[in-house]
Amino acid sequence: MSTSATQEPQLTKAQQRKMRRFDNPWLNPKLLWGAAILIGIMALGLIGRLLWDTELVFTGSGPLKLPPIGFENLRGQSGITDHPLGTDGAGRDVLSLLIVGAPNSLYVGLLASLIGMSLGIFLGFSAGFVRGRVDDVIRVLSDVMITIPPLLILVVFQSAYGDVNLTMMAVLIAAFVWQSPTRLIRAQVMSMRESGYVQMARLSGASTFHIMFKEMLPNLIPYLFGSFIANVTTSIVTAVGLEVLGLGPQRVPTLGRTIYEAINAGALIQNLWWWWGIPTLFLALMFIALLLINIGLDEVSNPRLRKL
Amino acid sequence: MAFPNKKRHGGSADTSILTKEGPVARIPKGYILNRLTTLLLTILIAATLIWLIPRLSPVDPADIMLGRMSAAGGTVADSEQILATLQERFGLNDPLIVQYLKYIRNVAVFDFGLSTASFPTPVAVLIANALPWTLGLMLISILITFFIGNLLGALMVWDHSPKLVRVAIPTAMVFTSIPPILSGLLLMWLFSANLGWFPLTGSYGLMVEPGWTWEFTQSVLYHGFLPALSIVVVTFGFWALGMRGLMITVQGEDYIKLAEAKGLRPRFILYRYMIRNAILPQITAFALKIGLLIAGQVLVERIFAYNGMGKLLYDAILDQDFPVIQGVSYVIILMTAISVFIVDLIYPLIDPRIRHEAE
Numbered sequence: 001m002s003t004s005a006t007q008e009p010q011l012t013k014a015q016q017r018k019m020r021r022f023d024n025p026w027l028n029p030k031l032l033w034g035a036a037i038l039i040g041i042m043a044l045g046l047i048g049r050l051l052w053d054t055e056l057v058f059t060g061s062g063p064l065k066l067p068p069i070g071f072e073n074l075r076g077q078s079g080i081t082d083h084p085l086g087t088d089g090a091g092r093d094v095l096s097l098l099i100v101g102a103p104n105s106l107y108v109g110l111l112a113s114l115i116g117m118s119l120g121i122f123l124g125f126s127a128g129f130v131r132g133r134v135d136d137v138i139r140v141l142s143d144v145m146i147t148i149p150p151l152l153i154l155v156v157f158q159s160a161y162g163d164v165n166l167t168m169m170a171v172l173i174a175a176f177v178w179q180s181p182t183r184l185i186r187a188q189v190m191s192m193r194e195s196g197y198v199q200m201a202r203l204s205g206a207s208t209f210h211i212m213f214k215e216m217l218p219n220l221i222p223y224l225f226g227s228f229i230a231n232v233t234t235s236i237v238t239a240v241g242l243e244v245l246g247l248g249p250q251r252v253p254t255l256g257r258t259i260y261e262a263i264n265a266g267a268l269i270q271n272l273w274w275w276w277g278i279p280t281l282f283l284a285l286m287f288i289a290l291l292l293i294n295i296g297l298d299e300v301s302n303p304r305l306r307k308l
Numbered sequence: 309m310a311f312p313n314k315k316r317h318g319g320s321a322d323t324s325i326l327t328k329e330g331p332v333a334r335i336p337k338g339y340i341l342n343r344l345t346t347l348l349l350t351i352l353i354a355a356t357l358i359w360l361i362p363r364l365s366p367v368d369p370a371d372i373m374l375g376r377m378s379a380a381g382g383t384v385a386d387s388e389q390i391l392a393t394l395q396e397r398f399g400l401n402d403p404l405i406v407q408y409l410k411y412i413r414n415v416a417v418f419d420f421g422l423s424t425a426s427f428p429t430p431v432a433v434l435i436a437n438a439l440p441w442t443l444g445l446m447l448i449s450i451l452i453t454f455f456i457g458n459l460l461g462a463l464m465v466w467d468h469s470p471k472l473v474r475v476a477i478p479t480a481m482v483f484t485s486i487p488p489i490l491s492g493l494l495l496m497w498l499f500s501a502n503l504g505w506f507p508l509t510g511s512y513g514l515m516v517e518p519g520w521t522w523e524f525t526q527s528v529l530y531h532g533f534l535p536a537l538s539i540v541v542v543t544f545g546f547w548a549l550g551m552r553g554l555m556i557t558v559q560g561e562d563y564i565k566l567a568e569a570k571g572l573r574p575r576f577i578l579y580r581y582m583i584r585n586a587i588l589p590q591i592t593a594f595a596l597k598i599g600l601l602i603a604g605q606v607l608v609e610r611i612f613a614y615n616g617m618g619k620l621l622y623d624a625i626l627d628q629d630f631p632v633i634q635g636v637s638y639v640i641i642l643m644t645a646i647s648v649f650i651v652d653l654i655y656p657l658i659d660p661r662i663r664h665e666a667e
Contacts, residue, residue: 144350147645149599151606152637153357159625159633160362180596234600237487241607244489245622259493263611268493268501269508280493284486291485295549302553 031296037289038106041282045103048095056083056093057100057253064091068274086274088258089265094278101255102282104166105236111170112235116177117228123178124185125212128193139186142179150176150234151241158247166249173238177231184227185220192216222301226294233290240283255279339656347649354641355415358634359408420635425627431635434620439639441511442616445532446605449539450598457544458590461551462583465559468574477548484545489607492538496612499534506534509613535612539605550593554586561585588658595651599644606640 048054056062066080066087067073085094127138154172158164164172192198201215242248243256244263262268262276395401402410414420420431460477463469483491500508512518512527558564559582567577609618617636624632 140346140349143346144353146596147346147350147599147648148354148357148641149603149644151603152640153354153361155621155625156358156633156637157361159628159630160365233485237600237604240487241489241603244607245610245625247625263493268497271501273497276493277497280490284483284490287485287487288482291482298553 025300028296028299030292030299034289034292034294034296037285038293041102041286041289042106045099045106048099052096052099053093054096054100056096058092062087062091062093065089065270065272065275068094068278071274073272074270085278088262088275089267089272090261092253094274097253097258098255098278098282101253101258101279102286104249104252104254105239105256105283105286108166108170108173108239109232109236111167112173112177112239113228113231115171115174116231116235117181117224119174119178120181120227121185121217121224123182125189125216127182127186128189129208129212135186138182142182142186145176146179146183148176150238154238154242155245155247158242163250164248166252166254169239169242169248170235173235176238177234180231181224181227184223188220188223189216192219222297226297226301229290229294229297233287233294236283236286236290255283336656340653343649343652347645350645350648351642352412354645355412355638356408358638359411362630362634363404363407415638418639420638421631423624423629423632425624425629425632431631434632435617435635435639438615438617438620438636441614442605442609442618443643445535445539445609445614445616446602448532449536449543449605450601452536453540453543454547454590454594456540457547458551458583458587460544461548462555462578462586464548464552465555466574466578466582468578481545481548484542484548486542487607488539488542488604489611491542492535492608492611495534495538495541507531511612511615532614535605535608535614538608539601543601543604546597547590547593550590551586554589555582558582558586588655591651591655591658595648595655598647598651602640602644 062083063077064087065073065075066077066083068086069081069084070078071086072078083093083095085098087093088097123138123142127135150173153176154169157172198211198215201211206215239248239254240256240259243254244260246260246264248254248257250257256279258279259276262272262279265272265275267273267275418432418435420435423429423431423434426434460473463473464477496508499505507530511531512524516524516527518524564577564581567581568574572581606616606618606621608614609616610622613619617640620632621636623629624636
């Protein structure tokens with residue numbers, strides 16, 4: 001008993017916590033918080049559909065420019081429980097805009113990033129494994145494409161074609177988010193193919209496919225996740241950018257489009273803050289969650305960062 | 309950038325750079341050639357995409373222009389003939405390959421044709437008017453962010469930073485994942501619409517005559533403050549985060565231990581030993597990030613109605629003014645590509661290891 005009492009104080013509480021945290025790097029608080037916020041947003045989209053009337057996203061379904069509960073607008077109207085977050089300039093319910101719009105933004109981001117990631121895995125492995133001419137082409141192409149801001153090409157595209165749907169927009173954005181995973185995987189594959197365990201696998205007669213997906217890919221997972229999340233952010237930023245310029249899907253409610261309409265209607269000067277502010281804060285929350293996940297993943301792949 | 313290429317950690321290799329024909333001569337030709345090819349290829353691919361995409365769409369620019377004329381003046385007499393003339397004038401009757409080659413030749417000399425919305429004005433003139441605003445705002449905000457971000461990132465790791473810094477920065481960083489357009493909206497609402505400290509929109513006062521006068525400069529700085537701030541608050545964290553990772557790596561190096569053992573002042577070690585070595589990869593990150601930064605700024609300009617490329621682009625989208633949309637997109641991509649090229653050229657000057665690798 002006395003020996004354990006003398007041993008104990010050497011480890012402070014914080015150190016103990018740190019030791020425990022190192023047991024499983026995937027359970028670090030940043031990652032968990034980020035994931036929790038994202039899941040919360042998705043849950044709002046899913047559960048909200050069941051509990052709240054999504055028909056209210058259509059124009060004229062409520063009184064115009066009604067403030068959230070507990071506030072008063074310039075005409076002296078106060079918020080009512082029918083529209084707890086207020087209504088916009090066309091009488092659409094802000095809460096139902098969030099319920100319908102937020103999952104749309106996430107959907108575009110996830111789909112675009114997923115397609116980009118698949119392309120990146122394919123091209124990166126091809127470049128790293130086949131090398132030679134294939135590698136040259138892929139490397140130069142990704143060097144070139146990484147410089148071109150997706151927003152501008154998409155602006156040209158959408159102003160020429162008019163309306164697009166969410167999936168189409170995700171596919172278009174995906175054409176610009178394959179480069180960073182490609183470069184990342186290529187570099188890693190290049191360095192890994194010379195490493196002992198890959199040589200070993202090759203000597204024991206494993207197929208290229210086996211080496212790629214069974215030997216190499218598991219080691220890449222933290223990097224891939226990190227790159228995936230970073231691309232989700234880029235895709236959502238691009239999508240929101242297009243929507244704020246008045247492009248993007250015209251018939252589906254999105255958070256970016258709501259902000260676009262609010263700016264155009266002069267919501268800033270009329271102090272209709274709930275109209276643009278709530279979607280803005282919601283998007284901000286989404287980006288913060290993605291950032292937390294990204295930092296958390298960095299800590300998984302680079303243990304030295306776990307200090308803070 | 310903020311840390312110019314003078315006096316590296318005093319080795320003999322450095323003096324040799326200075327004694328030979330200047331640092332520029334030291335970058336291997338193969339490296340420059342490689343970067344130059346990438347630059348030209350980027351520009352060519354971007355130009356081709358911008359040309360190709362509208363060509364594949366069923367919308368006819370001459371038709372839109374005629375539509376605008378008839379909207380303005382009721383009916384248009386001889387519309388068929390005007391349509392034919394316009395199509396002839398825009399060169400829409402040539403074979404596609406001829407159109408493409410003509411386009412590439414024109415784009416190379418910044419000739420994007422005439423704006424269809426403000427008709428006889430050449431697109432190049434509109435862009436030339438908007439470009440200085442965008443470049444100015446970009447340069448200022450990027451330099452400030454790069455400086456602040458790297459410094460704060462370094463302070464987060466440094467053992468001797470005040471406690472407040474170590475707590476405050478991670479909190480502030482949470483906001484840095486937000487795109488500048490959202491921060492722009494919030495700042496605009498807070499400081500312009502509510503408090504009235506800053507003007508709501510525009511890039512200089514209505515009463516001010518543009519020119520090289522103090523009054524005009526003052527007005528420009530006053531109007532540019534919020535757009536620049538909204539970019540700075542949300543981008544510095546990217547650099548701070550990157551710098552933090554790099555500093556942690558540098559902190560573990562033996563030469564830092566040696567410097568501490570020698571009894572050098574901590575501040576001296578921070579600036580001369582740690583930041584100097586950690587900053588290098590940040591400059592490459594800069595090259596990768598610049599495209600997104602510029603795209604973000606375009607959107608900030610749009611919400612602040614700042615006289616730059618963003619507003620021009622937004623107006624062009626509203627008017628379906630294809631030549632302007634194409635021109636603006638092309639010039640912004642060109643700006644991005646050239647910035648990346650410049651960063652790539654500066655990099656081997658700062659980091660001798662790259663030079664040796666390339667050799």
